Amino acid sequence: MTHRPDTPLLDTVDVPADLRKLKPGQLRQFADELRDEVISAVSVTGGHLGAGLGVVELTTAIHYVFNTPEDRLVWDVGHQCYPHKILTGRRDRIRTLRQGGGLSGFTKRSESEYDAFGAAHSSTSISAALGFAVANKLTDRPGKGIAVIGDGAMSAGMAYEAMNNAEQAGNRLVVILNDNDMSIAPPVGGLSAYLARAVSSSEYLGLRSLAKRLASKIHRRVYNAAEKAEEFARGMATGGTLFEELGFYYVGPIDGHNLDHLIPVLENVRDSDQGPILVHVVTKKGKGYAPAEASADKYHGVAKFDVVTGKQDKGKGGGPPAYQNVFGETLAKLADSDDRICAITAAMPSGTGVDKFNQAHPDRAFDVGIAEQHAVTFAAGLAAQGMRPFCAIYSTFLQRAYDQVVHDVAIQNLPVRFAIDRAGLVGADGATHAGSFDLAYLCTLPNFVVMAPSDEAELVHMTKTCVEHDSGPIAVRYPRGNGTGVALPEVPEVLEIGKGRIVRQGKKVAILSLGTRLAEALKAADTLDAKGLSTTVADLRFAKPLDEALIRKLLTSHEVCVTVEEAAVGGFGAHVLTMASDAGLIDAGLKLRTMRLPDIFQDQDNPDKQYADAGLDAAGIVDTVLKALRHNSTAVGEAGAIA
Incomplete structure (x- = not known):
């Protein structure tokens, strides 16, 4: 039963103009x-929870103080x-x-004029704003650019660029x-630690305590001057x-x-004639919901969860x-x-499985933060020094490091191993996280x-094959989910590079599958065989x-x-077509x-629905084969019979 608070x-507010009618x-x-x-x-829907809960007051304050959408608000990543x-x-x-046909889980320009800039990848907000x-x-138009960016x-x-x-931009x-001291995984690197240390430092706390004691004893004008002095000292102490x-x-x-603090500060910032301003806001991820605060x-x-208990509905276990x-x-x-093996991830240890590696080999697991470019070149340096690095990055995020893949890895022929997660379509995360392009951008190299x-x-x-491949870069792409x-092998095998396999032998139709669409290819072969079209299925690997x-x-x-x-x-x-063309097979009437x-x-949609819409399910494969047969003059009679 849906919990409706x-x-x-809130029922009186549809857009920010309504919010601004409320009293402070x-x-x-x-x-x-x-x-x-x-x-x-x-x-009810599942999705990103902790990040949004952490910015409820900030969201309220921004829309209350600034004139959105004229003031253009850009949320970094957008999961909040x-x-x-x-x-x-x-x-x-x-x-x-x-959900299919529903709201995106991220900001999306086509969805609302209040979504000034589409997001889902990190660290773009300041550039856009x-x-x-x-x-x-x-x-000479009114309006500011406002970027909200997390410490992670x-x-x-790119943020510093x-x-x-x-x-x-001046004061625009x-x-x-x-x-919030927490991105997706615990933040890493010097900046996050520096911010956390600074906010809790004795110097900072001492300055605040002194200012509070003085505030109760001095004239308001003097207090204002002291407050400015404290602000300067605070800047020195906190970065x-x-x-x-x-x-x-x-x-x-x-x-x-604390809205009593946020509102006047943002009003001052809104009205300031200073140059670009950075407001440092400290929040707690998951704020106001005990299960999210605790974890x-x-x-x-x-996933979908019970509001009272916080228990998530993750389906049946044991699969x-x-x-x-x-x-x-x-x-x-x-x-x-093999003590040369190490694993690198860019702020996604659990999402890539590097957390499993880290549990066993913490000294050889590296989470470099949201820094895919650095991750790739760091791996290249490790490889050049004789290590066997695995760079485990989502397909969509590896796009951010393509120059490093080309220049620092491929040109130098360094044996960096790429474990490319979330290849293919990804369901609810939609287009921004789909791993659609890695084959195109890697196979050209x-x-x-x-x-x-x-x-x-x-x-x-294939993981074992990557380990043993020391003659150049190698990548393995695999889907979400x-x-x-099938039973997992107890002893991994090293596959022969560039060799596929026949998994089903036929005579008339051949389906050449790469990746996890093989199961759908086999289903399609069943249907085609039933229509009298003997079908071969190959797993090209x-x-x-x-x-x-x-x-x-x-x-x-x-x-x-x-x-x-x-x-x-x-x-x-495309590469199969190129090979066939180079071999002169196209001229021979190849279908x-x-x-x-x-x-x-x-x-975004259910993954099965996405693949069906793309035509990459068994029904789509069968349809493609039958249409090809209908255009084959040597099989007109048979094609007509099976239509």
């Missing part, structure tokens, strides 16, 4: 109701935007979050640093000087859950293991006997080996190098051949069709 104040004294109740509504909505969506005309759809601010300055996102270099150019740019060296006027730190990492992203866990556990076992397992047992073998339920001998044999001995991959155009199928993801950005 009582929200009398009503905002505390409003924020509490907004928090209850977020909890209630996410309990659910309160923002409720406040900006989308409350009636908030229980469609991350700077663009809005400078555009308004150049065209400050581990990425943007701040280095921020002076161009406001950056709010949301310091404001770092930001001021980058051209920002630093304000903070401020309790991000912020586990409540960053949640096949998740691909990332198969990878992490396999790599950890292999590292028991000389020296690369690129593999894709058809199931979790194959992933075990659980395996197929390697997108690069191709098994040219096997592919040539299949192309020349079957009437119709179909390639199937869970990736965009330019990958496996070859390539099946891949459509040339669109697919929105």
Whole structure:
């Protein structure tokens, strides 16, 4: 039964203009109701919870003080935007979050004028907000650019690149640093530790205590001067000087859950004639919901849950293991006997399985923060010094480090191993997190080996193959979610590079599968066989190098051949077509069709529905084969008979 909280104040607010009609004294109740509504909505849909709960008061204060959407508000990553969506005309759809046809789990420009900039990848907000601010300055239009960025996102270099150019915006740019001491995983690196130390330092606390004692004894004008002195001292103590060296006027730190503090500070910032301003706000992830406060990492992203108990509905247990866990556990076992193996992740240890490796080999596991470029070149340095590094990064996030993949790894032919998680479509996270392009962007690179397992047992073998491949870069891509339920091998095998396998022999139709669409290819073969179309199914295993001998044999001995991959155009199928063209097989009347993801950005939905919409299920494969046969003049009669 859906928990619907009582929200009398929230019920009067549809857009921020309504919020601004409330009296300041009503905002505390409003924020509490907004928090209850977020909890209630996410309990129904699942999604990102902790981050949004941590910015309820901040969201309320920003929309109350600033004139959104004229003031352009940019949320970094966007997983904290659910309160923002409720406040900006989308409350009636908030229980469609991350569902087919529903609201995106991130900000999305096409969804609302209040979503100034689409997000989902980290550390882009300051650059985008700077663009809005400078555009308004150049065209003499009102409105500021406001970036809300978490401390975890400050581990990425792009944030500092943007701040280095921020002076161009003048007072049109406001950056709010949301310091919650917790990104997706515990923050790493110098900045997060520095902020945490500074806020709790005896120097800072002593200055605040002194200011409070003085406040009760001195005239208001003198107190104002003391307050400014304290602000300067606070900047010295908490790192404001770092930001001021980058051209920002630093304000903070401020309790991000105290509206009596937030509102006047943001009003001062709004009205300030200073140059770009950075407001340092301290919040608690999961604030106001005890289970999320107690376990912020586990409540960053949640399944549907019971509001009263906090218990998440994760379905029936005991099923096949998740691909990332198969990878992490396999790599950890292999590292028991090979001290050159190490694992690197960019702020996603549990999402990539590196947490499993870290439990067994903590001295060889490295979480570098949200810094994919650094992760890749760091791995290249390790490889150049004789180590066997595995760079475990989501497909969509590896895009951020493509120059490093090309320049620092491929050109130098360094044996960096890439474990590419979340390949293919990813369901509720939608287009921003889909691993659609890695085959296209890796298979074009000389020296690369690129593999894709058809199931979790194959992933075990491919992980072992990566370990033993010291002659250049190698990558294995695998999907989000659980395996197929096959037994895992006790002893991993090293696969022969560039060799596929026949899993089902036929005569008329050949399906050349790469990756986990193999199960659908076998279902399609059952249907085709029932129609009298004897079908071969091959698991190619390697997108690069191709098994040219096997592919040539299949192309020349079957009437119709179909390639199937869970990736965009330019990958496996494109390379098979190129090989066939170079070999002169196209001129011989070959009937070859390539099946891949459509040339669109697919929105969030159930993964099975996504693949069906893409035509990459058994029914889609059968349809492609039959259409190819109908166009084959040598099989017109038979095609007509089976239509």
